[in-house]
Amino acid sequence: MIKNLNCIKENDLLQWTCGESNILVNMPFLDYTMVDSTRQLVFALSEPKPLPTVLTIFNAQGEKLFWSASPEGAFFNYLTFNLSKEVVVVCSYPEKQNGWHDWFYSWGMKRNALSRSGPAY
Numbered sequence: 001m002i003k004n005l006n007c008i009k010e011n012d013l014l015q016w017t018c019g020e021s022n023i024l025v026n027m028p029f030l031d032y033t034m035v036d037s038t039r040q041l042v043f044a045l046s047e048p049k050p051l052p053t054v055l056t057i058f059n060a061q062g063e064k065l066f067w068s069a070s071p072e073g074a075f076f077n078y079l080t081f082n083l084s085k086e087v088v089v090v091c092s093y094p095e096k097q098n099g100w101h102d103w104f105y106s107w108g109m110k111r112n113a114l115s116r117s118g119p120a121y
Contacts, residue, residue: 002040002060007033014044014058023062034079036087039109041065043079043087051075055089055114057107066107068114077102082117090120 006015007030014025014033029047036043040060045052055076057066070076074091082088088106097103102120107113 002035002037002042005033005035005042014042016042018060018062021061023060025058025062027056032079034087038085041087043089043107045076045079045089049075051077051092065109066112071105071114071116074103082106088117089114091116 001018003017008015009030012026012028012030014027014030016023027044027046030044031048031052032045034043042058044056045054046056047054053070053075055068056064059065071091074093077090077092079087079089082104086106088104090102091105092102100119100121104117104120105114106117108115
């Protein structure tokens with residue numbers, strides 16, 4: 001189980017405990033992190049320009065499972081939870097997409113891909 005997530009921006013470090021292990025991951029330009037307790041994952045947004053442009057997902061043991069730039073024409077804005085209590089990322093588009101600037105994107109473990117799941121309002 002992931003506990004004690006600590007985002008140390010000034011040292012580009014992400015730290016947490018998993019069981020008896022202390023996990024330490026180097027994350028340049030770290031911006032924001034969140035634990036997905038349902039799936040035992042750590043989500044990290046990094047490289048803000050001014051909004052984050054990179055999403056990285058780690059398993060509880062600190063192994064990188066997924067890395068992605070933001071969807072074309074968008075920026076990662078923030079992390080939040082969906083109704084299933086899984087972490088989702090909100091992407092912001094300068095121009096409206098189907099009537100909305102902000103969209104929820106979820107990560108599918110089986111497909112290992114981000115997919116747009118609905119407008120964020």
